[in-house]
Amino acid sequence: MKNLRLHLIVLVLVVVAEKIGNIAFTLGVGKIVLLPMMYALLMGVLTAPRFLKISRDTEINAASSLLGVTLMLLMAKYGTLVGPSLPKILAASPALILQEFGNLGTILVGVPVAVFLGLKRETIGAAHSIAREPNVALIGERYGLDAAEGRGVMGVYIAGTVIGTIFFGLMASFAAAYLPLHPYALAMAAGVGSASMMSAAVGSLSAMFPEMADQLAAFGAASNMLSGLDGLYMSIWMGLPLSEWLYRKVYRIKYGEPAPESEKEAHAE
Structure with a gap:
């Protein structure tokens, strides 16, 4: 009951988004599919205090803590699709791991x-991964989210949350239309660690290949x-060390001097 207002806002947004439904249109030889998740995301942004002021800061803070629960339910749903396609998934296991x-x-x-x-040391947090929840936790533990690296990872996390879903849906459609890759390979490529981005990409692929919809969802999940x-x-063993090493190399090329080892050192300079 404490979050009743938040639940009512979410319910209205979901109903409106589902009523709009999928909107598909052809672009060249490909098909772009706009999913209800995209409408709900955009409408949710518009309810924020900076815009229509329907949502308050209390709802926004509560929604952040509940996000993990909703994603858990989404992945449980996808888990039911993995079982029937398990033989095909096991056959593709090396590709799934090496990806x-x-x-x-x-x-x-x-x-x-x-x-x-x-960008200075923000680069390391921003570019070491696609910056989803586990990566935010890793950077927070390693550097602190109030450090330059923390600002970098949070910037990419927010950008991915706002536009990543739309981008993935469009990218999957273009890849399926113009690249000589099997739909299963594209579904596997969509599983980068973000449930929302994966869902958008698999939704676009399923609209283009409806006869493979269940298999695509299973491979993506x-x-x-x-x-x-x-x-x-x-990220721990390869991503962060590689980011640190490449950052120092590129920094020296641009500025002609060694990269600062910390944000305090950079300010001192």
């Missing part, structure tokens, strides 16, 4: 771009669960 090395590509691209845009399990260890 985590592909996530290191965000470091090779993100660190140089961030440094040349002027299995991939997402594996990314959540081994992705954190990949």
Whole structure:
């Protein structure tokens, strides 16, 4: 009852989003699918105190703490799809496990771009991963969320929450339309550790390949669960060390001097 207002707001947003339903339109040879999750996300942003002021700070803080519960229910639903497709998933297990090395590509691209845009140690938190909940916890424990690295990871986390779902849905449609990759491979690639992003990508793929809808959801869910399990260890053992090393290299190229080892040292300079 303490969060009754929040639950009523969420209920209204969900009903409106579901009433709108999926909106699909063709773009070239591909199909872009706008899902109810996207509408609910955008409407939720509009209810914030900065806009329509329907939600208050108390509702926003309560919603943050309840997010984990709702994602747990979503993953439980996807878990029921993994069982029937288990033989196919086991056959693809090496690919599902090795795909985590592909996530290191965000470091090779993100660190140089961030440094040349002027970011300092925020680069390490922002570019070491896709910055979902386990990565936020890792950076918070290692550096503190009030440090430069903490601001970096939170910036990417917020950006991913706001526009990542839309981006993943569109990217999956374009990849399915223009790249010579099997839909199963694209569904596996969608499981980067974010339930909402994975759901958007798999939803777009399912609209394009309805005969594979259950298998695509199973591959996406299995991939997402594996990314959540081994992705954190990949960040600890490879992601953060690689980000630190590449940050120092790129910093020296841009500024011609060694990178500061801490935010206090950077301010002192």
